[in-house]
Amino acid sequence: MTDEWRTAITTAVADGTPLLGICVGLQWLFEGSAEAPDAKGLGVFKGTCFTFTFPVNARQKVPHVGWNSLSMPRPSKLMAGITPGTQVYFTHSYAAPVTDDTAAICEYGSPFCAAVERDNVSAMQFHPEKSGPAGLQMLSNWLPCAV
Numbered sequence: 001m002t003d004e005w006r007t008a009i010t011t012a013v014a015d016g017t018p019l020l021g022i023c024v025g026l027q028w029l030f031e032g033s034a035e036a037p038d039a040k041g042l043g044v045f046k047g048t049c050f051t052f053t054f055p056v057n058a059r060q061k062v063p064h065v066g067w068n069s070l071s072m073p074r075p076s077k078l079m080a081g082i083t084p085g086t087q088v089y090f091t092h093s094y095a096a097p098v099t100d101d102t103a104a105i106c107e108y109g110s111p112f113c114a115a116v117e118r119d120n121v122s123a124m125q126f127h128p129e130k131s132g133p134a135g136l137q138m139l140s141n142w143l144p145c146a147v
Contacts, residue, residue: 001028001042010042010043018120020124020146021123022129023126026124027094029042029045029121030042030049031043031048033050034048044118045101049094049097050095050112051093051095052108063093066089069085069086069088070087070106070115071085071104073098073103074102077122077141078104078115079104081137081141082137082138089126089127096113098112103116103117103122106126114126122142
């Protein structure tokens with residue numbers, strides 16, 4: 001990410017501009033990632049993204065592709081109307097850690113942050129556009145924040 005992009009995004013966030021990150025957009029909002037250890041993330045949320053690691057004979061494979069269920073550790077605008085166990089569509093090899101800002105958690109070998117929300121910034125690791133009615137509901141929940 002260029003310094004110009006970093007400055008533009010962090011300034012917009014600081015000014016209260018609504019921001020929605022999807023997939024790697026969620027990962028960029030954290031401090032960094034094992035995917036590119038020398039590249040700093042935006043640092044909006046604390047923590048470093050990690051890669052999934054499993055024993056050779058594990059059922060889980062990397063990348064994590066397909067449907068998986070969510071749990072919600074706290075109320076959030078983004079997840080309003082979404083029930084625990086709702087299935088959404090993922091395709092990723094890296095994941096963000098669960099933090100106090102986590103709005104949804106998924107388990108894939110270990111828990112990871114499936115969605116995050118604080119003030120004007122929201123993000124989803126999964127693809128809402130591929131997640132059917134639940135994804136549409138989450139996007140609809142976010143839209144009033146953007147206008």
